[in-house]
Amino acid sequence: AQRVTQPEKLLSVFKGAPVELKCNYSYSGSPELFWYVQYSRQRLQLLLRHISRESIKGFTADLNKGETSFHLKKPFAQEEDSAMYYCALSGVPGGSYIPTFGRGTSLIVHP
Amino acid sequence: EPEVTQTPSHQVTQMGQEVILRCVPISNHLYFYWYRQILGQKVEFLVSFYNNEISEKSEIFDDQFSVERPDGSNFTLKIRSTKLEDSAMYFCASSSGPNTGELFFGEGSRLTVL
Numbered sequence: 265a266q267r268v269t270q271p272e273k274l275l276s277v278f279k280g281a282p283v284e285l286k287c288n289y290s291y292s293g294s295p296e297l298f299w300y301v302q303y304s305r306q307r308l309q310l311l312l313r314h315i316s317r318e319s320i321k322g323f324t325a326d327l328n329k330g331e332t333s334f335h336l337k338k339p340f341a342q343e344e345d346s347a348m349y350y351c352a353l354s355g356v357p358g359g360s361y362i363p364t365f366g367r368g369t370s371l372i373v374h375p
Numbered sequence: 376e377p378e379v380t381q382t383p384s385h386q387v388t389q390m391g392q393e394v395i396l397r398c399v400p401i402s403n404h405l406y407f408y409w410y411r412q413i414l415g416q417k418v419e420f421l422v423s424f425y426n427n428e429i430s431e432k433s434e435i436f437d438d439q440f441s442v443e444r445p446d447g448s449n450f451t452l453k454i455r456s457t458k459l460e461d462s463a464m465y466f467c468a469s470s471s472g473p474n475t476g477e478l479f480f481g482e483g484s485r486l487t488v489l
Contacts, residue, residue, distance in 0.1 A: 268417075296476050307379075308418070308466065308480040350418060354476045361473055362408065362431055367417035 266291060268353050270366035277341050278374050285336040285369045287325075287351030295353050297334040298363065299325055302348040311336075311349070321345070341373045377401045381467050381481035389489055391456050396484045398450045398467030407450045408468040408478060409442065411435070418466065424450065425473065457488045 267290040277283055289295060299311040312320045314327040314334060325336045334351060348370050352363040380399045388394050400407050409421040422432040424442055441453045450469075454461055464485050468478040 298476055307482045310477045313476060352476075361476070362420055362423055363476060363478060364420065365410075365418040 266295070266353050266364040268351050268364055268366035270349075270351055270369050272369045273367070274370045274372070276372045276374065279343055280340050283336075283338045283341045283345070283371065283373075285349050285351075285371065287334045287336065287366060289332050289334065289351075289353045291332070291353070294329075297325070297327055298352040298354070299323070299334075299336050300350040300352055300365070302350070302368075304347070308350065341371075343373050343375055346371055346373045379467055379469055379479050379481035381465075381484050383484055384482065385485045385487070387487045387489065388457055390459055394454045394457055394461075394486060396452045396454075396465050396467075396486070398452070398481055399448050400450055400467070400469030401479055402448070404469035404471050404479070406430075406470045406473055407442075407444070408470070409452045410466045410468065410480075411463040412466065412483075413460075413463045421452070421465075430473075454486075457486075459488050462486055462488045 269288045271286050297314045300308050301311040302308045312318055323336055323338045325334050327334050348368045350368045351366040354361050354363040382397045407424040410418050411421055412418045420433050422436045422442055423430045439455050443451050464483045466483045467481040470478050
């Protein structure tokens with residue numbers, strides 16, 4: 265079964281500090297991985313996907329198949345980055361293309 | 376920009392009552408989903424819907440749950456006889472294709488079962 269693990273429920277940093285939100289998945293093939301974000305009082309929305317290899321709002325995420333990880337990183341956190349971040353997995357052969365979400369990590373960036 | 380809309384934003388009901396949560400997906404999307412999130416837990420998939428039928432469902436989606444697209448715009452989730460453990464935030468989502476991975480979510484409907 266597809267599974268996504270986000271080990272941290274809460275990550276608290278100061279503005280300007282580096283941020284890494286961890287995500288591990290359970291599959292040894294070639295899944296598609298995503299990060300979704302939910303800002304306060306807003307809807308869940310796609311932040312980035314690994315196949316795009318893009319940087320969105322300064323965030324990047326690299327798929328590490330050896331470690332089955334897809335950690336989200338930003339070198340200098342901003343207060344407006346405070347939000348819930350969800351890692352999601354889909355496209356698993358023999359599994360489902362419907363995204364499976366982790367439990368989320370709450371990022372709080374202090375001024 | 377088109378958005379998925381959900382009503383009600385919050386519903387309080389007594390255990391055993393029927394509840395209908397409504398969603399209006401983005402108009403040119405063909406694939407619809409319901410997820411739920413119990414407080415403090417992960418976002419869990421319930422069901423997906425395409426071409427007027429369920430395409431996939433999770434083990435959570437038992438006989439107490441049903442979905443319907445009663446007209447060309449609405450997509451509803453019905454819980455026939457609510458239980459305390461059905462208390463959660465229910466999210467509707469839609470997508471343009473079955474495997475884009477990008478789902479467009481509504482703001483959610485919070486269901487509280489007393």
